[in-house]
Amino acid sequence: MSEPGFGTANPLGRAPCPQCGEPWLRPTQLPGRMRCVNCLSRFELVSQCPNCGEHQTIARMSHTEDMKCQSCGSSMLRAA
Numbered sequence: 001m002s003e004p005g006f007g008t009a010n011p012l013g014r015a016p017c018p019q020c021g022e023p024w025l026r027p028t029q030l031p032g033r034m035r036c037v038n039c040l041s042r043f044e045l046v047s048q049c050p051n052c053g054e055h056q057t058i059a060r061m062s063h064t065e066d067m068k069c070q071s072c073g074s075s076m077l078r079a080a
Contacts, residue, residue, distance in 0.1 A: 015067055017041065018075050032058060034077060043077040050078050 015025040017036035024037040032045040045067065048055050051074035067076050 018043065018077050019079075033080065042080040044080040046076055046078050049074060049076060 014023040015034070016023050017025050017039060019036060019041040020039040022036070022038040025034050025043070026037055027033070028035050028042075034043045034045065035041070036043075045058065047058050049069040049072065052069060052072040054069055054071040056070065056076065068074065069076055
C-alpha cells in the first residue's frame with residue numbers, strides 16, 4: 001500500500017487520517033469536525049495552519065486536497 005499522506009492516491013478516494021494514515025476520515029454533524037472511522041480520533045479543520053501560521057479560508061477547504069496548507073503543505077486538521 002502507498003505511504004499515508006495528502007499527496008498519495010488511495011483506492012477509496014477519501015482523506016487520510018493524520019493519526020493512523022488510513023483513508024477513513026469522515027465529517028461529523030458539526031461543521032469543520034472530522035472523525036476517523038478506523039482509530040476513532042477526532043479532528044477539527046482550522047483556518048490557521050498549525051505548522052507555519054498561514055491563514056486560509058475554510059470555505060476553500062471543502063475537498064481532500066484542500067485540507068493541507070497551500071504554503072507549507074502540512075495538514076490543516078488538529079486533534080480535537
